[in-house]
Amino acid sequence: MKTDCxxxxxxxxxxxxxxxxxxxxxxxxxxxxxxxxxxxxVMNRVGYEQIHVVRSGETLLDIARxxxxxxxxxxxxxxxxxxxxxxxxxxxxxxxxxxxxxxxxQQVVVNIPEMRLYRFFPEHKxxxxxxxxxxxxxAATPKGDTRVxxxxxxxxxxxxxxxxxxxxRAVVPPGPDNPLGDYWIGxxxxxxxxxxxxxxxxxxRRVSHGCIRMYPEHVEIFFNEVAVGDRVEIxxxxxxxxxxxxxxxxxxxxxxxxxxxxxHAHAEALLRQRGLFSGIDQQRMQRVVTARSGVPEAVGxxxxxxxx
Numbered sequence: 648m649k650t651d652c653x654x655x656x657x658x659x660x661x662x663x664x665x666x667x668x669x670x671x672x673x674x675x676x677x678x679x680x681x682x683x684x685x686x687x688x689v690m691n692r693v694g695y696e697q698i699h700v701v702r703s704g705e706t707l708l709d710i711a712r713x714x715x716x717x718x719x720x721x722x723x724x725x726x727x728x729x730x731x732x733x734x735x736x737x738x739x740x741x742x743x744x745x746x747x748x749x750x751x752x753q754q755v756v757v758n759i760p761e762m763r764l765y766r767f768f769p770e771h772k773x774x775x776x777x778x779x780x781x782x783x784x785x786a787a788t789p790k791g792d793t794r795v796x797x798x799x800x801x802x803x804x805x806x807x808x809x810x811x812x813x814x815x816r817a818v819v820p821p822g823p824d825n826p827l828g829d830y831w832i833g834x835x836x837x838x839x840x841x842x843x844x845x846x847x848x849x850x851x852r853r854v855s856h857g858c859i860r861m862y863p864e865h866v867e868i869f870f871n872e873v874a875v876g877d878r879v880e881i882x883x884x885x886x887x888x889x890x891x892x893x894x895x896x897x898x899x900x901x902x903x904x905x906x907x908x909x910x911h912a913h914a915e916a917l918l919r920q921r922g923l924f925s926g927i928d929q930q931r932m933q934r935v936v937t938a939r940s941g942v943p944e945a946v947g948x949x950x951x952x953x954x955x
Contacts, residue, residue, distance in 0.1 A: 677774050692891040692943050693774070694744035701733045708848045712862060714741045717762050717778030717851020723901070723941045742942045745776060746889030746898040752878040755795075757841075757859055759788055760885040760900040761941065762851050764841070764859065766872055777869060779841075780849040780860035787904060788839065788857050788881065795877045797833035798870060802842070807856055828863055830870040834879060841879075842866065853903070886914045886936075887943075888921055895923050895947040897932060899939045911936050926951040 677693040699710055707730040711721045722730065724742055733739070748758045753767040757779065764777045782788040801821035806814045819825050828843020841859040843866040844850070850862050861869060883906065889896040897914060907913045914936050918924040927947035935944045 677776075691747040692744065692889040692896045693747065693776075696744055697741040698738050699741050701735055701737045701739060703735050705733065706731050707733055710739070710741075711778075711851060712847060714743060715778065715862075715865075716741070716743065717780070718848065719762050719851035720778065720941055722851075723939070742940075744943050746887040746896055746943050747774065748882055748884055748887060750880060752880060754877045755873060755879040757788075757879065757881045758887075759790060759881065759883045760903050761887075764861070764869075766869065768872075775872075777861055777865045778850050780844065780852050780854050782839075782855050782857035783853045786856045788855070788859060789836070790881045790883045793835040793879045793881065795832055795873050795875050795879060796835050796837075797831070797840075798873070798875060799831040799833070800870075801829055802827045802831035810856075827858075828860075828866060830866045832870060832873060841869070885939075886910065886917055888917050888923065889943060890923075890949065893949050894945045895926055895949065896943040897935045897946045898941065898943040899936050900941045901939050910939075923947065923949075923952070 697714070699714065701710070707721045707725070707728065708718050710733070711718050718730070720742055721739070724740055725733075728734075728739075745761075745763070748756050748761075748765060750756045750765070750767065753769045756765040756767070757763075758765075759781055762779055762781055764779050766775045766777070768774065802825070803821065804819040804825050804827045806817055806819060811817055821829070823845055826845055828845060830843050832841040834840050839857045839859070841861065843863045844860045846854070847862055849855070849860055854860070883904070885900040885902050885907065887898045889898065895918075897918075899910065899914065902910060911933060914932060915924060918927055918932075926949060931944070931946040935946055
């Protein structure tokens with residue numbers, strides 16, 4: 648029955664979201680409304696797309712930062728464009744839409760393949776999202792559940808032993824040479840944290856020793872949005888399934904750690920788990936999975952569930 652499919656699709660959801668497109672601090676916010684039951688489809692695609700006209704002297708990295716995106720988010724949409732010399736006057740899509748990641752705690756969620764952090768405020772019915780940089784190959788950001796254990800302004804950086812000869816010292820004091828930036832949010836394992844950066848072009852890239860980096864203008868705000876004890880979920884979810892109004896959306900990112908042997912089968916499994924596969928246009932689904940552009944795409948409709 649159609650209603651049974653809707654229940655299956657939404658049983659795990661705790662809330663639905665409505666995009667406001669309103670500035671909240673230096674990041675965009677999205678309002679949330681707690682669900683009264685599990686029978687209403689969760690609306691978990693948020694944001695909106697824009698068009699940007701490239702100006703003289705702009706790089707893709709400048710454009711990404713000015714629109715609160717990571718470099719990866721534009722590079723996936725425009726893989727053949729020179730990031731340093733995008734054509735002046737060209738209209739480019741700013742892909743500022745997202746399917747929200749699954750969360751058990753509604754506090755802080757980091758999705759590794761997406762290179763994006765989500766901060767939920769259930770008490771204020773808000774969610775905010777920020778681009779991040781993550782661990783490079785050989786020093787991957789670890790997934791799992793953790794907590795905030797410290798908040799430090801103007802932190803010192805203890806240089807990893809393998810890098811001390813190159814850096815020339817064991818500890819880097821606060822200041823412009825410190826790759827931690829001006830704020831440090833330490834996590835429970837003691838090895839990694841969420842912090843600022845003195846290299847803003849590393850946001851949306853795999854550049855750290857495992858830590859999660861944020862733009863300087865974002866980490867200052869985020870620092871004041873978290874408290875010691877807050878839960879942090881670090882996920883590896885290259886495929887996300889969302890619903891907005893009557894449409895079913897699929898958002899697919901590259902499997903950067905080569906964990907998933909068959910992305911098409913993985914996407915189909917997620918849709919089936921949510922009882923949505925019968926409403927999917929399979930050709931659209933295949934195109935979205937193949938493209939892996941990181942942009943949510945409509946691949947079906949709720950009204951088509953279980954239609955003959």
